[in-house]
Amino acid sequence: MAHEPSSPGGLLGVKTVEEVQAMIHKSFELPKVKLLRQRMAEAGCPVKDKFFKAVVCHGRSGAGFFSPGQGMFVCSNHATFQDEVNQLIRAGRLSGDCHFMRELLRGHFKLRGHEQDCIRRRVLLSLFSNPSCVGSIAKDSMEDVWDICYNDTQPFDKAP
Structure with missing residues (x-):
């Protein structure tokens, strides 16, 4: 790059x-x-x-x-x-980037669970762009911190 x-x-x-x-x-x-x-x-x-x-x-x-x-x-x-x-x-969860309408415009039509799928997909794309994250390392790393990171909405009271 x-x-x-x-x-x-x-x-x-x-x-x-x-x-x-x-x-x-x-x-x-x-x-x-x-x-x-x-x-x-x-x-x-x-x-x-x-x-x-x-x-x-x-x-x-x-x-x-x-x-x-x-x-x-x-x-x-x-x-x-x-x-x-x-x-x-x-960040992905707080930005609104995975809002239903944005996902629909990208061609992703899932009704239930679309936000988490979108965030997982975008996190993995970001991790895969790092040459240090090869193979299953990226997915395993994301899964290790998923619950903590997904549920952390600071500094907001809830995800906007």
């Missing part, structure tokens, strides 16, 4: 790095994002604006990813709408 500060080349719907960086900064104004960042700072883990970076991603299919020690990267060649950027800044 390479990070380039340039535009992906005028493809329909594709944003430049600069445009996506502006979208990231717009996300910082959302009440839920403000609350999450405030609570993280209160817990001794402040998240500065520079933690989030817009880049051109090669060899990745998602709209963004986290890299330990480097920060959160938003792929300008995959994130085309403000709402996509907004969802990336919050």
